[in-house]
Amino acid sequence: MYYESTRNSTLKITSAEAIVQGISPDGGLFVPDGIPELSLSEISAFGKLSYPETAEKVFSLYLTDFSADEIKSCVESAYCSGSFETENVDELKTLRQGLNILELWHGPTCAFKDMALQILPHLLTTSVRKTGTDKKVCVLVATSGDTGKAALEGFKDAKGTSILVFYPENGVSAMQKLQMITQDGSNVGVCAIKGNFDDAQTGVKKIFTDPSIGAKLSENGIMFSSANSINWGRLAPQIVYYVAAYAKLVAQGEISLGEKLNVVVPTGNFGNILAAYYAKRMGVPVGKLICASNSNNVLTDFLRTGVYDRNRRFYTTISPSMDILVSSNLERLLYHLSGGDSEYIAGLFAELSSKGRFEVSEEIKKSLRELFWADFCTDDETKAAIASTYDRYGYTVDTHTGVAVGVYKKYTDETGNQTCTVIASTASPYKFPDAVLSALGASCGSGDEFEKADVLCKKSGLPIPKALSELKSKKPRFTGSVERGDMLGYVYETLGIK
Ligand SMILES: *Cc1c(COP(=O)(O)O)cnc(C)c1O
Numbered sequence: 001m002y003y004e005s006t007r008n009s010t011l012k013i014t015s016a017e018a019i020v021q022g023i024s025p026d027g028g029l030f031v032p033d034g035i036p037e038l039s040l041s042e043i044s045a046f047g048k049l050s051y052p053e054t055a056e057k058v059f060s061l062y063l064t065d066f067s068a069d070e071i072k073s074c075v076e077s078a079y080c081s082g083s084f085e086t087e088n089v090d091e092l093k094t095l096r097q098g099l100n101i102l103e104l105w106h107g108p109t110c111a112f113k114d115m116a117l118q119i120l121p122h123l124l125t126t127s128v129r130k131t132g133t134d135k136k137v138c139v140l141v142a143t144s145g146d147t148g149k150a151a152l153e154g155f156k157d158a159k160g161t162s163i164l165v166f167y168p169e170n171g172v173s174a175m176q177k178l179q180m181i182t183q184d185g186s187n188v189g190v191c192a193i194k195g196n197f198d199d200a201q202t203g204v205k206k207i208f209t210d211p212s213i214g215a216k217l218s219e220n221g222i223m224f225s226s227a228n229s230i231n232w233g234r235l236a237p238q239i240v241y242y243v244a245a246y247a248k249l250v251a252q253g254e255i256s257l258g259e260k261l262n263v264v265v266p267t268g269n270f271g272n273i274l275a276a277y278y279a280k281r282m283g284v285p286v287g288k289l290i291c292a293s294n295s296n297n298v299l300t301d302f303l304r305t306g307v308y309d310r311n312r313r314f315y316t317t318i319s320p321s322m323d324i325l326v327s328s329n330l331e332r333l334l335y336h337l338s339g340g341d342s343e344y345i346a347g348l349f350a351e352l353s354s355k356g357r358f359e360v361s362e363e364i365k366k367s368l369r370e371l372f373w374a375d376f377c378t379d380d381e382t383k384a385a386i387a388s389t390y391d392r393y394g395y396t397v398d399t400h401t402g403v404a405v406g407v408y409k410k411y412t413d414e415t416g417n418q419t420c421t422v423i424a425s426t427a428s429p430y431k432f433p434d435a436v437l438s439a440l441g442a443s444c445g446s447g448d449e450f451e452k453a454d455v456l457c458k459k460s461g462l463p464i465p466k467a468l469s470e471l472k473s474k475k476p477r478f479t480g481s482v483e484r485g486d487m488l489g490y491v492y493e494t495l496g497i498k
Pocket of ligand 1: 266
C-alpha cells in the first residue's frame with residue numbers, strides 16, 4: 001500500500017515516509033491509495049482477541065512496509081506497558097439495550113487522544129529508522145487542550161525526538177492547563193499563544209510547510225514532524241477501536257454479525273469520526289456516522305448543506321477540544337468521496353484559504369447525506385444531556401461526550417431510528433470538573449481543581465484517575481506565552497537555532 005497526497009495524487013510514498021513527513025509539502029494530507037477490506041468472519045474473529053492483538057491485525061493492513069515484528073513491538077510498547085489504568089485499553093459500557101458507550105479515556109492523560117498518541121512515538125521512531133534519516137525529529141503540536149498533553153506524555157524522553165506544544169492561552173480548561181505546564185521530560189517545551197486554537201494550528205501548519213524554515217532546520221540536523229491528527233500515524237490507531245468495538249458487541253451478543261451499528265462521535269478536527277468512516281469502508285457494518293458538534297457548528301452546516309463556511313463567530317465552550325472552525329481531516333474524507341481527484345481538492349482548499357468558504361459538488365453532497373447525520377448542542381443543551389444521562393443511568397459523562405449524548409437524543413427524536421448505537425466517549429469527566437458539576441447541580445464552591453474532583457467523586461462514584469490526582473504535587477515548569485506571530489521565534493529559541 002502506498003500513500004498519496006490529497007492535493008497531488010501522483011505523489012506516492014510508503015506509510016513510514018507519510019508518518020515521518022506528517023503533512024505533504026503541497027499542504028495536502030496523506031491518505032492510503034486503497035482501503036483494505038475485512039470480511040464479516042474476519043471481523044467476528046476479532047471478538048476473541050485482545051485489543052493489542054486486534055491492533056496488530058489492523059495495522060498490518062495499513063502499514064504494509066512495516067514488518068510484523070515492528071508492528072508488534074510498537075503495539076506492545078503502547079498498549080501493554082501499564083500506561084492504561086483499566087484492564088481493557090477500550091472499555092465498552094452498555095447503558096441500556098441498544099445504547100453503548102465506548103470509553104476511550106483510560107490512558108495516561110484521560111482523553112481518547114492517548115489511544116493514538118501512546119503509539120505514535122513508536123510508529124514515528126520506527127519510521128525514522130526505516131527511512132534512513134539521521135536527523136532528530138522535532139514534533140510540533142497545536143492543541144485545543146487534549147492533544148498537547150497526550151503528545152507530551154507519548155514523546156517525553158523518546159530517543160531522537162523533541163516536542164514543542166502550543167496551546168491557546170484562554171482556550172483550555174484549568175485541569176488541561178495544569179497537565180501541560182507541569183509536564184516532565186528532558187525533551188519537551190510548552191508555550192501559550194495569545195489567540196485561539198485555529199491561530200495555533202494555522203501557525204504550526206505555516207512553520208511546517210515553509211521550505212526556508214525546513215532548510216534551516218536541516219542545516220542543524222533537525223526535521224519537523226506532526227503529532228496532530230493530520231499525521232496518518234494518528235489516524236490509523238483510531239480505526240482499531242471501531243473495528244474492535246463492533247467485534248466485541250457481536251461477541252457479547254449485543255448485535256448479530258452483519259447488523260448495523262450507528263456511531264456517534266463528538267467532533268472537532270474530524271479525525272475520530274473519519275476513523276469510523278474508514279472502519280465502515282473496510283467492511284465494518286457501520287450505519288449512520290452521527291457527527292456531534294458544539295456551538296462551533298461549522299460541520300453541522302457543512303454536512304447538511306455541502307457549504308463549508310468558516311466565516312462565523314468563534315465560541316469558547318465547555319467542550320474546548322471541539323472549539324474548532326477548520327476541521328483538517330475533512331480534506332481526507334472529501335478526497336475519498338471525490339474518487340481521489342486531487343486537483344479538485346486542491347481547488348476547494350485554495351478557496352477555503354482565500355475566501356474562508358467552499359461548496360462541494362452535488363455528487364459529494366449526496367454521499368454526505370447518505371453517510372452522515374449531523375447536529376450540535378449549545379452549552380446549556382450539553383449540560384442538560386449530562387444531567388439526564390446521570391439521572392437515567394447513574395452514569396457521568398464529560399462535556400464532550402455530553403455533546404454526543406445530546407445530539408444522539410436529537411437524532412432519535414427526529415428520526416425515531418432505534419439502530420444499535422455506540423457513542424464514542426472521549427474524555428474523563430475529571431478533566432472538566434467545573435462544567436460537569438454545574439450540569440449535575442452540585443456546588444463546587446471556590447475550591448481548586450482537586451477539591452472539585454473530590455466533590456465529583458462523591459457525586460459520580462467514579463474513581464479519580466491517578467494521573468490527575470498526582471498533578472497536585474507537581475510544580476509548573478512552563479509559564480511563558482507568545483504573540484501569534486512569534487511562534488517561530490519560540491521554536492528556534494527552544495531548539496537552540498540562531
Ligand atoms: C480532540 C477531542 C475531540 C475531537 O476529536 P477530533 O478527532 O478532533 O474530531 C473530542 N473530544 C475530546 C475530549 C477531545 O480531546
